[in-house]
Amino acid sequence: MNFVNSKSDIEELINNNKIVLLYFGSNNCNVCTAMKPKVKEILEEFPKIKSVQIDVEKSLEISASYEIFTIPAILIFIEGKEIIREARYISIQNLREKIDRYYNMIFD
Template identity: 35%
Template sequence: MQTIQNIQKCINENIAVMVYFSAPTCNVCHALKPKLLEAIDANFKEFKIQSVDISLNEEIAPHFGVFSIPTVLVFLDSKEFLRKSRHMSVDEVIREIKRPYEIMTS
């Protein structure tokens, strides 16, 4: 089970982390997630991905200031770099991460 501490530890110990917030009742979440995870995996080898089902642990989302789903938080070098909620495209997320990620990992 995910906890705030587990997620924070992952963010602090890895160069690039994506936290994906969703819920079982969210159709958009389920459509977007596999496409997004596949694109992250294909483009960014160093990324760690944390998936948070907000229905299982209701404290995590507000801790990170997340109040709508799906929401994607991207942390680079332990700092929040990108926050996308609801209406996002996979290409848009990849495009926004690509340059800073390449600079950090080159």
């Protein structure tokens, strides 16, 4: 996952790809740093998903525009629309199942 600090870059990514995962976190958040490798594992399972990471401390305006009130937060956009939003206490298994369902509908 690459870091992005521009809302226009995020919007372009969302508009030009079928599935996009936004990961909001912070280096000062222990849960965020523990969650990040698990999210990367999911992204390896679903290689057609584009992803970016947003550091909430460096990108307050972006975080506010996506209404991020707690971290870690994962937003998944499918064909330009926010379909999945998970925050704070995230079940990786449930997230994987939700992604799998949409991924198979779109790419199979």
